[in-house]
Amino acid sequence: MTTTNHTLLEVRNLTKEFPLRKGFFNRTQGSIKAVSDVSFTINRGETLGLVGESGSGKTTIGRSLLRAIEPSSGKVLFHMDEGQTVDVTSLGMNELRTFRRNMQMIFQDPYSSLNPRMTVRDIIAEPLVVNGTSNRTEIDAQVRDIALRCKLNIEHLRRFPHAFSGGQRQRIGIARALALNPAFIVCDEAVFALDVSVQAGVINLLQDLQVELNLAYLFIAHDLSIVEHISDRVAVLYLGRLVELAATPKLFANPFHPYTEALLSAIPEADPDQPMRPVALAGEIPNPANPPSGCYFHPRCRYAEEICKTTTPEWKEYQPGHFAACHFAGELALKGVENVKEGEA
Amino acid sequence: MTILNETSQDTSIPTVRSGESEATLRYYSASQWQLIWWRFRHHRTALAGGIVLIVIALAGAFAEFLTPYTGTTRNTEYLLGPPQPIRFWDTNGFSLRPFVHGVKTERDPVTLRPLPVADPETRWYIRFFTHGDSYTFFGLFRSDIHLFGTDEGFLHLFGTDDIGRDVFSRVLYAGRTSLSIGVLGVLIAFVLALIIGGIAGYFGGWIDYIIQRLTEIVRVAPVIPLYMGLAASFPREWSTEQVFFAMTLILGLVGWPTLSRRIRSQLLTLRNEDYVTAARLAGAKASRIISVHLLPAFSSYIIVDLVISFPYMILSETALSFVGLGLRPPAISWGVLLQEAQNIRAIQQAPWLFIPAAVLVIAVLAFTVLGDGLRDAADPYTVTGS
Numbered sequence: 164m165t166t167t168n169h170t171l172l173e174v175r176n177l178t179k180e181f182p183l184r185k186g187f188f189n190r191t192q193g194s195i196k197a198v199s200d201v202s203f204t205i206n207r208g209e210t211l212g213l214v215g216e217s218g219s220g221k222t223t224i225g226r227s228l229l230r231a232i233e234p235s236s237g238k239v240l241f242h243m244d245e246g247q248t249v250d251v252t253s254l255g256m257n258e259l260r261t262f263r264r265n266m267q268m269i270f271q272d273p274y275s276s277l278n279p280r281m282t283v284r285d286i287i288a289e290p291l292v293v294n295g296t297s298n299r300t301e302i303d304a305q306v307r308d309i310a311l312r313c314k315l316n317i318e319h320l321r322r323f324p325h326a327f328s329g330g331q332r333q334r335i336g337i338a339r340a341l342a343l344n345p346a347f348i349v350c351d352e353a354v355f356a357l358d359v360s361v362q363a364g365v366i367n368l369l370q371d372l373q374v375e376l377n378l379a380y381l382f383i384a385h386d387l388s389i390v391e392h393i394s395d396r397v398a399v400l401y402l403g404r405l406v407e408l409a410a411t412p413k414l415f416a417n418p419f420h421p422y423t424e425a426l427l428s429a430i431p432e433a434d435p436d437q438p439m440r441p442v443a444l445a446g447e448i449p450n451p452a453n454p455p456s457g458c459y460f461h462p463r464c465r466y467a468e469e470i471c472k473t474t475t476p477e478w479k480e481y482q483p484g485h486f487a488a489c490h491f492a493g494e495l496a497l498k499g500v501e502n503v504k505e506g507e508a
Numbered sequence: 509m510t511i512l513n514e515t516s517q518d519t520s521i522p523t524v525r526s527g528e529s530e531a532t533l534r535y536y537s538a539s540q541w542q543l544i545w546w547r548f549r550h551h552r553t554a555l556a557g558g559i560v561l562i563v564i565a566l567a568g569a570f571a572e573f574l575t576p577y578t579g580t581t582r583n584t585e586y587l588l589g590p591p592q593p594i595r596f597w598d599t600n601g602f603s604l605r606p607f608v609h610g611v612k613t614e615r616d617p618v619t620l621r622p623l624p625v626a627d628p629e630t631r632w633y634i635r636f637f638t639h640g641d642s643y644t645f646f647g648l649f650r651s652d653i654h655l656f657g658t659d660e661g662f663l664h665l666f667g668t669d670d671i672g673r674d675v676f677s678r679v680l681y682a683g684r685t686s687l688s689i690g691v692l693g694v695l696i697a698f699v700l701a702l703i704i705g706g707i708a709g710y711f712g713g714w715i716d717y718i719i720q721r722l723t724e725i726v727r728v729a730p731v732i733p734l735y736m737g738l739a740a741s742f743p744r745e746w747s748t749e750q751v752f753f754a755m756t757l758i759l760g761l762v763g764w765p766t767l768s769r770r771i772r773s774q775l776l777t778l779r780n781e782d783y784v785t786a787a788r789l790a791g792a793k794a795s796r797i798i799s800v801h802l803l804p805a806f807s808s809y810i811i812v813d814l815v816i817s818f819p820y821m822i823l824s825e826t827a828l829s830f831v832g833l834g835l836r837p838p839a840i841s842w843g844v845l846l847q848e849a850q851n852i853r854a855i856q857q858a859p860w861l862f863i864p865a866a867v868l869v870i871a872v873l874a875f876t877v878l879g880d881g882l883r884d885a886a887d888p889y890t891v892t893g894s
């Protein structure tokens with residue numbers, strides 16, 4: 164994978180295994196590979212959408228990048244503005260604590276992500292306080308500034324989270340993530356607990372902030388239509404493995420992986436008269452503790468052939484910037500979605 | 509704080525619901541404890557329970573001053589005497605100053621034993637701030653002033669026991685002992701539970717596993733024989749104070765597993781809350797996460813748990829003392845009082861010796877009702893609005 168000056172974050176062969184414990188003595192009996200061998204890059208000021216079914220390891224990837232959970236192996240390299248590169252995965256606990264100001268997270272559930280015992284002001288101020296800003300007026304000024312950016316009412320800062328709706332709470336969560344002025348934010352299904360109308364507001368806010376502050380997002384989602392709207396590039400995850408990664412218009416118009424095709428065909432049309440023709444996927448997502456051989460997708464793939472059952476397809480760049488893991492990438496005539504808005508960035 | 513006082517003039521900020529009432533604003537900026545208190549206030553029975561407990565606790569704390577006699581003063585003229593009701597009038601007319609009837613001694617027609625009998629012809633007036641038995645208050649200053657008493661004769665509101673001690677005074681003194689045993693027992697159990705449950709819950713994994721199995725061993729030991737075995741090991745020559753502290757220790761040592769379980773499970777849930785992860789990602793140290801995010805979050809539950817465990821402690825003490833294995837005379841506790849009342853003569857001739865049981869029941873009920881109300885109020889975030 165090539166890196167350029169614009170590359171902010173580089174993920175190499177990230178793997179996370181969860182031990183499977185069973186029995187009376189909690190012996191480790193095998194493991195679940197939640198994420199295996201995932202590699203991608205994120206550029207400065209870019210949004211990478213990460214899509215997959217529930218249980219495919221999206222959240223695990225997001226949290227592993229920040230080491231909110233420890234990855235089992237692989238590297239996460241962070242390219243600083245000053246040109247130096249920090250290996251996030253090898254940082255010690257203390258270094259990690261100070262380094263985390265560069266990358267933050269927005270959580271899915273706006274209710275459990277805010278401490279109900281703290282005022283909004285204290286919630287937003289917490290990252291500043293724990294990172295050594297001790298001057299009260301300075302903190303207040305910064306909190307005010309961030310709150311304004313996130314379109315929060317300044318008068319509401321002394322209130323407690325129980326006074327707010329889901330959308331407002333999510334803005335508070337965004338404000339907290341912004342407090343340390345990070346370059347990279349993981350949005351873990353950040354809008355999916357919200358009403359559709361509120362979702363739009365939060366998404367627009369995220370996009371405005373991205374332009375203003377040159378933020379890079381990893382936008383984790385299971386809803387392709389929102390991902391299409393916000394992402395510059397999209398990565399598709401299946402059972403802990405990346406199956407395809409490309410610029411949004413490319414991926415939507417011309418998918419290389421049958422799984423992507425199936426996902427795209429499931430996007431509902433705005434026109435109710437338009438008949439939907441989803442590519443039906445046979446069966447369920449397999450148990451990650453006991454994944455299929457070869458290509459993980461082959462039992463559900465309608466194009467599968469003998470090689471798919473035996474050999475794991477390689478993760479390759481088939482066209483510039485278009486990665487896929489399929490033996491027949493580019494050879495199959497897969498249907499994409501028409502009318503993709505060009506230049507969505 | 510500048511933020512709180514300044515009103516933003518920036519027109520680009522949407523003023524959300526500007527017509528909010530004072531009450532809504534107050535609700536929005538109410539802290540956890542304020543919300544708990546607001547909800548608790550509506551729980552009338554719990555409030556009443558709390559007031560009863562405060563009264564009992566204060567009565568115990570100021571027992572020397574509130575009682576006409578010390579708990580060990582003997583009135584040989586009034587053995588096993590019935591309660592003397594306070595009167596404002598009798599056949600001889602009305603009196604603004606309350607009084608009790610005097611006592612004369614008669615012989616039991618069958619056994620010829622002397623029997624104290626109320627004499628409606630004499631009045632012993634109740635006076636306030638009288639001088640009586642001297643006592644040291646909190647070990648600080650000596651005094652002999654009592655809230656009420658009589659100038660002539662004597663005053664036994666709840667009657668006397670078989671050696672002439674005032675039951676009213678003894679109930680108050682006993683309340684002090686029983687409540688403080690409950691408090692100390694709960695505190696010891698709580699400290700143990702906090703350490704053990706805290707370690708198990710915060711670290712989890714195999715540490716948790718081992719601690720849980722050990723906790724289960726303590727839990728499955730049958731409580732009564734355990735109490736009895738421990739209590740029987742007190743040497744007979746121990747002083748009242750030594751026995752008292754040994755009792756609290758036993759109650760604490762037997763009582764921690766339940767609490768420790770609750771603390772552990774609370775921590776296990778809270779540890780995985782997103783806001784704790786957020787704090788960790790913000791760079792907060794473990795000490796800050798524990799003190800700012802974890803402890804305040806479960807303090808309300810812990811307080812409820814503590815309040816609910818009090819009655820068990822008090823009942824355990826009472827039960828132990830009742831079977832003669834806990835506190836022993838001359839110590840006075842509700843259990844000791846009930847132990848002294850456990851004979852056929854008391855049931856037949858002196859039912860007032862069971863007044864301590866009534867007080868005990870009231871105290872335990874008050875604790876339970878209070879704990880119930882606190883539990884309902886403790887999590888103000890389960891219900892939104894209101």
